Amino acid sequence: MANRTGSRPGADETDAKADAKAGVAKTGEAEGGEPEADFLTVLGQRVRTMRAVRAMSRKMLSQTSGLSERYIAQLESGQGNVSIILLRRVALAMGVRLEDLIAAVESPPDWPVVRDLLEKAGPDQIAEAKRVLSGSAAPGDAPTQRVALIGLRGAGKSTLGRILAERLGWTFVELNREIERENGLSVAEIFAIYGQETYRRLEQGALRRLAERPGPMVLATGGGIVAEPVTFDLLLSAFFTVWLKARPEEHIQRVREQAAKGIAPTRMPDSDNALREIRGILVSREPLYARARAVIDTADHTVAETAAELTGLVESYLGTGA
Structure with missing residues (x-):
């Protein structure tokens, strides 16, 4: 996939406009108040953290997702109201689950392990897990x-x-x-x-x-x-x-x-x-x-x-x- 991040003069500005048409809006232009801004800030932090954990530069994430570096920088700084389709592309490029990016609260460290085990568990194992967790x-x-x-x-x-x-x-x-x-x-x-x-x-x-x-x-x-x-x-x-x-x-x-x-x-x-x-x-x-x-x-x-x-x-x- 071609690098879209700086190979020509004005590339960032052009890509930023293209991304905006695809579903990005400036936070100040979006409807809503402080809760929405806080959500975007947390979302950006999660993207930045997950990218760092995977040792992916913005340039690499840009190449893998097909989105501009400017867009990714905007997302990570909490400045962009991203569309769900573009966010899905970011998640796929990093090899993470979309729901982990947009979760309402931070999951405990063991949650990914528990989730993977539950996905592979049979009906009896799931019933037993529910019983133990609920104290039934x-x-x-x-x-x-x-x-x-x-x-x-x-x-x-x-x-x-x-x-x-x-x-x-x-x-x-x-x-x-x-x-x-x-x-x-x-x-x-x-x-x-x-x-x-x-x-x-x-x-x-x-x-x-x-x-x-x-x-x-x-x-x-x-x-x-x-x-x-x-x-x-x-x-x-x-x-x-x-x-x-x-x-x-x-x-x-x-x-x-x-x-x-x-x-x-x-x-x-x-x-x-x-x-x-x-x-x-x-x-x-x-x-x-x-x-x-x-x-x-x-x-x-x-x-x-x-x-x-x-x-x-x-x-x-x-x-x-x-």
């Missing part, structure tokens, strides 16, 4: 007296959870109500003021504390708990998890009925868009919901019928059924 009970221990219900809005988690807890004589907890109690704000207010990222962090913290709370429990979760891998894995490891499954049309109808009774916080729009949105969410979440230990299809079943099936399922899991 070893396989073969007595069934946990903790049941969590998952599924989309309108699945019946709260209704069926209360019935199940009453029949078993257990405590019933709604995760969203627990988050509201701990923070003195409604879930809607948390989303509006702090955003989804903060809500997910509060959700994980509340779930972790519930998992450590003594005594049997039935937990009704929010529909999006599967969106955060660590939180969902904690749920799966600490609770006997049941997916309450229904058709999209049933989810919408149940939420509308709840809204009419003043139970649901928001009303479901009366439009075809709402149905398409529910279908899309369900399709994307189905592989995650399917990781539950058990599934109960509530379609075309009454609350009484589903409650009886759920109670029998849990009693069978606990070994207390007839």
Whole structure:
């Protein structure tokens, strides 16, 4: 690959313009404030460090990646808002992973080794590693007296959870109500003021504390708990998890009925868009919901019928059924 870094007068200026067209913008021109500038500074430091570790000069990295030395200098000094495509070229040229350059926090020194071992590990080894890291009970221990219900809005988690807890004589907890109690704000207010990222962090913290709370429990979760891998894995490891499954049309109808009774916080729009949105969410979440230990299809079943099936399922899991 040709050297583009100084073989002709004005080459740097020409290459800088070409790189800018390919996706580089001056930091001062980019939208955003200090957090973005800090990110670019850290990114530049990582590129510079990884290049030095590999004993690559800027000229060598330029030749290997096909990008100008000026662009690389700009990147390393935190002055350029790089496009993901160009950053991928830099990562490939240095033989590193793109995710290592843009990670939110510095990884521990042993992380590359752990990651490589996990990539080669089988399902049983991965399950054992997760168990050890999470501090979960070893396989073969007595069934946990903790049941969590998952599924989309309108699945019946709260209704069926209360019935199940009453029949078993257990405590019933709604995760969203627990988050509201701990923070003195409604879930809607948390989303509006702090955003989804903060809500997910509060959700994980509340779930972790519930998992450590003594005594049997039935937990009704929010529909999006599967969106955060660590939180969902904690749920799966600490609770006997049941997916309450229904058709999209049933989810919408149940939420509308709840809204009419003043139970649901928001009303479901009366439009075809709402149905398409529910279908899309369900399709994307189905592989995650399917990781539950058990599934109960509530379609075309009454609350009484589903409650009886759920109670029998849990009693069978606990070994207390007839």
